[in-house]
Amino acid sequence: MSAFEASGPSVEPVSVVILGASGDLTRRKLVPALHTLGCGGLLPAASQVLGVARSPLSDRAFRDELFGGVQDYSRAKPGVCALWYTFEDRVSYLAGDYDDPKTYRRLAERLAQPVTVFSTWPRRPRSIPPSSSNWGWPD
Numbered sequence: 001m002s003a004f005e006a007s008g009p010s011v012e013p014v015s016v017v018i019l020g021a022s023g024d025l026t027r028r029k030l031v032p033a034l035h036t037l038g039c040g041g042l043l044p045a046a047s048q049v050l051g052v053a054r055s056p057l058s059d060r061a062f063r064d065e066l067f068g069g070v071q072d073y074s075r076a077k078p079g080v081c082a083l084w085y086t087f088e089d090r091v092s093y094l095a096g097d098y099d100d101p102k103t104y105r106r107l108a109e110r111l112a113q114p115v116t117v118f119s120t121w122p123r124r125p126r127s128i129p130p131s132s133s134n135w136g137w138p139d
Contacts, residue, residue: 013046015111021051021062021093027069031091035074039081048090050110054097062093 016034018026037043051062070084071077094110096103 011044013044013048016047016049017107017111018049018051019098020053022053022055022057022065026051027065028073031066032070032072032074035070035081035084035087036076038083038087039076046090048092050107051091051093052096052103052107053093054095056095057093059092063088063091066091 018030020026031049034043034049038047057065067084067088076083092110094103094107096106
């Protein structure tokens with residue numbers, strides 16, 4: 001069984017959207033945890049990660065930053081689990097302002113599938129639209 005194959009029931013691939021993705025929490029905690037899940041066969045193979053933040057970054061620069069976090073903080077180091085080298089192709093970045101509805105429309109276009117948004121913020125910042133209808137998705 002490869003690192004991509006879940007040992008339990010079949011699970012559909014997921015799209016993980018991280019708002020505020022250029023921050024330290026993403027580099028030190030979120031992506032290393034996703035990497036560890038994948039190495040343990042607990043993350044479906046076609047899953048993707050899309051980071052959204054205001055910082056102007058390319059996909060390559062974002063991936064390089066995250067790789068540093070995986071090297072430093074992941075329980076399954078890249079040398080132990082070869083998952084990173086195939087997983088990184090499914091990591092992308094979208095620069096945009098949180099208060100601009102165009103950012104969320106571009107996000108919807110990039111994902112092209114239904115989305116459930118989870119947040120690490122205790123309260124939604126005022127600048128993030130409260131309704132998914134602002135994002136171009138039906139409520």
